[in-house]
Amino acid sequence: MDKSKTFDLSKTGLTRRTALKGLAATAGLVTAPGFVRYSQAQSSAPIKIGFQSHRTGIGAAYGRWYEKTTAAAIKAINAAGGINGRQVEVIIEDDGTDPGRGAEVVGKFATQHKTDIVFGTLFSHVVIGSAPAAGEAKIPYFVVSEGHHVASTKLNRYVFQPGITDVKSQIQSMAPWIAANAGKKVTQIFPDFAFGYDHRDYLPPALKAQGAEVIAQIAIPPTESSFTKYFPQIPAETEVIYHVMVGPAVLTFVKELGEFYGSNRPQLFGFMDSLEATDINSPGLEFLDGSHFWEGSPRYAQADDSAGQKAYRAAVGIDDNGAAVGDPKDVSTASHMFGCWETLYVVKKAMEDAGYKGPEDRAKLVEATEALTAFAEGPEHPQGPKTFNGKIHQCFGIQNISKVEGGKLKVVHKTKIEDGLYEAEGDYTTQAL
């Protein structure tokens, strides 16, 4: 062996005194406050989740309940040991339900708060406006929006929707039940903007596949405050009115529809989006008695609620009527907010699968999320079982159809996951990370 290439301690001039000094210095360095912080950052510093909340603007009612659900989920996750042994901390920024501010907030999470992910956005225009910022910052962006934008694969590889089904899937799931139970000739009434267009575009083919048809589509401008003039456009042979009006005008809409038809009305089928955070027993809504609604997760406690559903409701703090415990007037957005709970458990699972340590592992987190395929019903997924398509970053699940009976909503049918499946429109996994 060539000794010139080996390290010989005896030739370094290293005395015992020097060695002791070196050891002391090393010990000092290790115990110095900065080093402690550094080593803790690797092991026990909290995982930071940036919550893009609609605290103000048109989404404020949803935002408040999304925050409550998120707080409850984080509390449960932390009580059970956190994620990868680390506690989870939520940092909230208000996006004003505005896409421009939304993009800034995503940038703020990525570059100022340095959160591990961004989470929680509901309104579609804010998601679409913020997605480019998330893609450019390469920060995973977990939305709870139900829009079809994620699954359309028009956003980017960093955007996921693993905790709530998308509207295309929801509409498609409703068609078999409507055709079999409500009627074959359907008239749609919807707001004349994107939310309404999803229903306008996805329902007719779904009904056609079930042997039913849409015989009229009535788009109502978002600025409209009275609807009586539109009702004569409803064809006389209509068997089902499919309505998805949203916003404050919905009370007027239902009241005027009741005045138009009296007691002899067609079947009514609506989406709960119309009445989220609104008491179903509000004056003017009596006309809805006996009608049916899509619900993501049931607002009212059901007789057959699973243990997971019961635990979830208790943790979030909603009573059997879907209102805040102690404040019956504070009605929740039950059909959507479960998505926050479930998304956070998906994030937990994906971070654990990825062995996630910090922002340098964000690409691993994306791949680990894409590798997920199914979520079993239980405390982590109280709404029901789901499948996940990693190519389009979208989950698929069951839907509830509820009937208004005696001032409450009773689930009368649960769809199957397969009812809401459709052909993938692209593949995010082909995009570079």
Add this chain to the structure above:
Amino acid sequence: MSEASPAKAYGLHFGAIALLFVLSFLLPEYYHGLLARIMVLAVFAMGYNMLFGYVGLLSLGHAMFFSAGLYGAGLAVIQLGWSVPAAFAAGLCCGVVLSLVIGLLALRTSGVAFMIVTMMFAQVFYLIILYFSSWTGGDQGMVVPQPARVLAFGATSLDLTNPTVRYMSALGLFSLVLMITLVLVRSRYGRVLVAIRENEERTKMLGYDTFSNKLAAVVISGIVCAASGAAYALLFGYVGSGFASVQYSILPLLWVLLGGAATTLGPLIGTLFMYYVIDITSGYTSAYLLIVGVALILLVLFFPKGILGSMRQRWLGWLP
């Protein structure tokens, strides 16, 4: 404004541009990104200021000019697959055509009527965007794909999604518009605009064709706002009808009033101030708009001509 101070004026503006350039290397990452966005929106405010500050025409419809550029550039990329320079040019062309048509019609009115007419036209423009939602994405808007946001020069290319490139692009546009504004307001044409603002009848009597001058101002203002919109679409990758709503017609008015109407740097100061007040206060309370409102009232009370406008009135008479 003093005539004998071109060196000071140009020095101040070049100094401001140099400061913004240097800030690119000093600012933390988040504020670096935020300032890029502020500079693009300050261009929007400068376009608004051209009409409101110098001609005295209060429009409540400038969101349509911004959106004309936003959609002109954005749709050119999304729907037609055009390159960035061609899309930017398309945005500018949309701004020119729209502002010419709106100017020809709206300038038949003045004062409150002008304000209402421009607001109505902007509302029509907004509803058109919603109506053609299959093309425009309606109220949800559309993403300008990241791979398309690249400025190619032969073999080399600049990625507009890169924070430094984006900042410098925003600074380039801002600087260009700022210097054009400065030259313009110091020119004979700029003097005529101010004369129209101060007394249109007297300006007419002096032999000036006030309609043509005002129309030119509407078109210049429209082009600048459209340039801001086009840059926003290409640099930040989103087009949406929210930018055509009345809120985005009121915002440039607020930015200009805050910074100082008829001051060249006022729009930047106003936009910067408003952005930072919102950014900081929203971290403490969801009632941040209340704080913004109080700040605006205080400014109106103590700086009735805006920040730079009041400074010019009290201390810096040479400020352009």
